Amino acid sequence: MTRRTRRGGPxxxxxxxxxxxxxxxxENNDAPYLHEGLNLADIAHVLDMGRRGIIPEDAERALLALxxxxxxxxxxxxxxxxxxxxxxxxxxxxxVRELGDLAGWLHAGRPRRExxxxxxxxxxxxxxxxxxxxxxxxTSAVTTKAAAHADTLMPDQTYLQQAQPSTLGHYLLSFTYPxxxxxxxLLEELSxxxxxxxxxxxxxxxxxxxxxxxxxRALGFDGVIDHTRDAMWQVDGLIHILxxxxxxxxxxxxxxxxxxxxxxxxxxxxDLDDAYSRSSVLMPQKRNPYSLSIVRGASGVLVGRLTGxxxxxxxxxxxSDNFIFAYGEVPRAVDLCLKVTxxxxxxxxTLNVNADRMLEELLRGYTQATDLAEHLVLRCGVDYRSAYVxxxxxxxxxxxxxxxGIDITGEMLDRAAEExxxxxxxxxxxxxxxxxxxxQIVASRRIVGGAAASSFAxxxxxxxxxxxxxxxxxxxxxxxxxxxxxxxxATARQRAAQGRTLTSTPDRDGRNL
Numbered sequence: 001m002t003r004r005t006r007r008g009g010p011x012x013x014x015x016x017x018x019x020x021x022x023x024x025x026x027e028n029n030d031a032p033y034l035h036e037g038l039n040l041a042d043i044a045h046v047l048d049m050g051r052r053g054i055i056p057e058d059a060e061r062a063l064l065a066l067x068x069x070x071x072x073x074x075x076x077x078x079x080x081x082x083x084x085x086x087x088x089x090x091x092x093x094x095x096v097r098e099l100g101d102l103a104g105w106l107h108a109g110r111p112r113r114e115x116x117x118x119x120x121x122x123x124x125x126x127x128x129x130x131x132x133x134x135x136x137x138x139t140s141a142v143t144t145k146a147a148a149h150a151d152t153l154m155p156d157q158t159y160l161q162q163a164q165p166s167t168l169g170h171y172l173l174s175f176t177y178p179x180x181x182x183x184x185x186l187l188e189e190l191s192x193x194x195x196x197x198x199x200x201x202x203x204x205x206x207x208x209x210x211x212x213x214x215x216x217r218a219l220g221f222d223g224v225i226d227h228t229r230d231a232m233w234q235v236d237g238l239i240h241i242l243x244x245x246x247x248x249x250x251x252x253x254x255x256x257x258x259x260x261x262x263x264x265x266x267x268x269x270x271d272l273d274d275a276y277s278r279s280s281v282l283m284p285q286k287r288n289p290y291s292l293s294i295v296r297g298a299s300g301v302l303v304g305r306l307t308g309x310x311x312x313x314x315x316x317x318x319x320s321d322n323f324i325f326a327y328g329e330v331p332r333a334v335d336l337c338l339k340v341t342x343x344x345x346x347x348x349x350t351l352n353v354n355a356d357r358m359l360e361e362l363l364r365g366y367t368q369a370t371d372l373a374e375h376l377v378l379r380c381g382v383d384y385r386s387a388y389v390x391x392x393x394x395x396x397x398x399x400x401x402x403x404x405g406i407d408i409t410g411e412m413l414d415r416a417a418e419e420x421x422x423x424x425x426x427x428x429x430x431x432x433x434x435x436x437x438x439x440q441i442v443a444s445r446r447i448v449g450g451a452a453a454s455s456f457a458x459x460x461x462x463x464x465x466x467x468x469x470x471x472x473x474x475x476x477x478x479x480x481x482x483x484x485x486x487x488x489x490a491t492a493r494q495r496a497a498q499g500r501t502l503t504s505t506p507d508r509d510g511r512n513l
Contacts (some may be wrong), residue, residue, distance in 0.1 A: 015085070022091075023324070024082035024389025031087040037077035038091065040485060041108055043052045043067050043492045044198070045115070046217045049108060051496065054208055059102045064496035066098055071489070084226065088112045109208035110201065117232060119198045120244040120327055120409035122219065125240065125336040125481060128190040133474045134338055135183040135248060136467050138345040139176045142255075143463050145348050146172035150456050153438050154269070154358040154365045157274065160261070162365045170451035176463050178251040183470055186244045188496035192237045198219040200231035203318065218482025218491075235313045235322050238330050242309055246302040252344045253299035256292040259347070262442035263289050268357045273350035276343075291347050298340040303425075305333045336340060366405035370435050371444075376413070380425045390416045404438050 013031030015024065022049055046063050049055040055063075070078065070091075080090040087110075095103035116284045149168040156166035196219060199212035205228045213261065226230035262269035278290035313322045369391050376387040393416040398408055417425040434440050444450040449459065 005301070011204050015083075018230040024085050027086035027324060027327065027380055028080050028082040028090065031078075031080045031090075032075045032329075033331040034087055034116060034119040035078065035125050035326060036071070036117050037122035038087070039067055039071040040122060040219060040488060041115045041118035041215075042091075043071070043488060044118075044215045045106065045110060047218065047488075047491060047495065048209060048214045049105065051214070052209070055105050055110060057107050061496050062099055063095075063105060064492045066095065068496060070094075070491070084277055086112075088116060088447050088508060107203045109206040109230075112419060113202075114197060114200065116323070116327060118215075120217065120323075120330070121193050121195075121197070121221075123331055125194050125477075127338065128186055128193065128241070129474055129478050129481070130471065131245070131334055131338050131341070132183050132186050132190070132250075133339045134241060134345070135179055135186065135476070136471055138252070138348070139179045139342050139463065140467055141171050141182070141345045141349045142179070143460055143467070146170075146176070146250050149353060149355070150453065150460075152353065152358060153362055155362040160244055161385055162361075162367045164370055165362060165367045165441045166475050167442060167451050167456070168355075168358065168407050169198055169456060170442075172348075173459055173463070174458070175251060175255050179248065180466055180470070182244060182251065182351065182461065185246075186241075186263050187387060187470070189241050189244055189471060191222065193241070194220075194222050196224045196397070197231035197442060198224070200225070200228040202228040202232060218484070218488050220481050223353065229318070233322070235317045235326065238307070239310060239313065241330060242302070242306040242333055244436070246299070247334050249295070249299040249302050249337055249340055252341065253296045256295040256344065256347075259351070260289050260292045260296075265293075267361075268354055269361075271352040273352065291343055294297045294342050295340055295347075299335055302333055305329055307449060363406055363440050366399070368438060368441060370440050372408070372413075372432070372435045373465065376425070376430070379427075382425070386421065389420050393419060406438070407431065407444060443469065468495065 043064065046055065046060055046067065050057070050060040079094055080087055080088075081093075081354060084090050084093045087305040092103065092106070092112075094107065146169040149172070150170075152164060154168050154171065155162040155164075157163050158170055196212065196216035198221075199209045199218070205212075216222075216224045225234070259270055263271055267353070272289045272291065276289070276291040279286065280386075309325065311323050315321060341400035373384065373387040373391040376382060376390065377384050380387070390413060394412045395405065395409055397403075397412060397416070398405065403412075410430040410432060413427045414424040417423070419426075433472045436445075442451045444452065446455055448455060450456075
């Protein structure tokens, strides 16, 4: 049987309309996230070839001049067209139209995907720096609101059931720690994403460019990704970024769900500011906490995007499908996280608190039961299980007789003790206020992390200090990125205008590359 000869070489016909509509259009929609980075990546590549003497000077100057022009052109005004392929192909068509075969120098020593890989990292490092800054803004807003309510007593809850006496300030601080941990993790991901895949070729580099460090320094990367194949095809960092964003919004969603419940007429603990609420077009009395629905829904969306991207990346190695979707999905996810984090910061900053209603509900309930049981352990020398049963039975009696927890008496405990153990514990007439008064219970929580004034003050001071340190890191990172990019553009302008042989270009610290 004669074996059919497999066709080689590039396609001779244009793409099918179905491919354009389902594939190339999808990739072109990601152009807003890649446009600036593609320009910077191309400029760095041309300068790298120029300093090596690979590209003729006239071609170098012409390409740099055109790239600088494109860099000054908004993505909306650039002729990205899915009929010609992905965003890179639209750029290639434009460059060929303007410069003819000189544009072919952009392909020397690199595949089309390399420019996009670089551009994605440039985009994500800016977004991650912004997201860390906004996460710290959320943390600061929560800390400020918590400090304002350090003495606002409330019944803290588990399973939406009253648990123990606490303060609103202590409750709110519980959301700052996950946010700070997420900020630290996002900074780690920023450090990981800020490494250059430039010069990696497709899997094993190129004979034309034997030094990958120039592009890395010129673009403000912290270094190169060590392994060329890994540099071009790694996706674990993108997964971690999506996971970090999902974690961040998951924390905010928990707070949003609590606030939505607390803002109901049944609770009336809090009320959202008008700017973060929405009216019903049918029911005049309704004032809906609409912004909280956005936060909760966005958290679910990010969980879906993380899961979806994990499914896409579960493929053999070195496959384009990982990145066809990554170019848009990951930046869009981070962008959504940015917007929602800013929204939640505003919700917390302007939140109205009904402290009297919180105190009323606290005094009406039985959140002091645990402290009362612990008091009996110390006072009567009984095991905790016995104390637990006696207090539980006393609470049952109190609730049936509409007696508040703060009004439970020694006589009630003695009756419960006799019923359970067969004898009185001698509590009649004893002052149980230290174990029943919510304010005194909160004041007793002087342990690390407790709600007492001294412990609370130590936590807020530590959180405030950490926010300030992380903010300095973000400011430094942003400044370094901006300096590197501006230095690169300045070198390109000089080279395009003067045409001198390029021997060096300043890096982000002002040194020569």
